[in-house]
Amino acid sequence: MPKWLRMPRWSPYLVGAGIGVLSWITFAIMGKALGTSTSFVRVAGAIEGTFAREHVENNEYFARTIVSTEEATRPIVDWQVALVVMLFVGALTASKLAGSTFTEHVPKLWHWRFGPSRPMRYAAAFLGGIILLFGARMAGGCTSGHAISGGLQFAVSSWLFIAAMFASGITVAFLMFGKEGRNHV
Numbered sequence: 107m108p109k110w111l112r113m114p115r116w117s118p119y120l121v122g123a124g125i126g127v128l129s130w131i132t133f134a135i136m137g138k139a140l141g142t143s144t145s146f147v148r149v150a151g152a153i154e155g156t157f158a159r160e161h162v163e164n165n166e167y168f169a170r171t172i173v174s175t176e177e178a179t180r181p182i183v184d185w186q187v188a189l190v191v192m193l194f195v196g197a198l199t200a201s202k203l204a205g206s207t208f209t210e211h212v213p214k215l216w217h218w219r220f221g222p223s224r225p226m227r228y229a230a231a232f233l234g235g236i237i238l239l240f241g242a243r244m245a246g247g248c249t250s251g252h253a254i255s256g257g258l259q260f261a262v263s264s265w266l267f268i269a270a271m272f273a274s275g276i277t278v279a280f281l282m283f284g285k286e287g288r289n290h291v
Contacts, residue, residue, distance in 0.1 A: 112204055116200070126258065129254060129258055136185060138185070139251060140250050140251065141248055141250050142186065142189060142193070143239060143243060143247060145184070147167075148184070148187070149187060151168045214291065218287070219287065219290075245267065249271065252267040253267060
């Protein structure tokens, strides 16, 4: 097994190149861009369609996201759902290969600012995830769809998204942790 597969942290250049190659493959073979947030909507539509097919068929949002009404009543496991699952599997595999046993439930910076409460940290992470997914769906795509795939295609809207993403992330970090937060990372 190659030594680099056992490293606890991989080179960001190597990982970036891998994402680029994966993007080429998805464009070439499937004619699709990388993205993940739509898979959550499609799975939600499939689950909801099992119990309320009429609602899914008449919902404008689902109509734009789900390809056909037949999909509203059957589970959707397409390449995008597989990508989401494999992101988790890949991260787990990489941590096992590296022999990583480190688990940080409450990061040092969070502990300094908000205290050691795990439930509070988990609740904040969950709420952040909901806000992120809502924003991704409002924008018509997620970070991987806009920043990676759109950025690779030099789409102006994607480059504006990247700038806005970094600007808002830095602003929120300063609002949450202030300048002194950098001493607690």
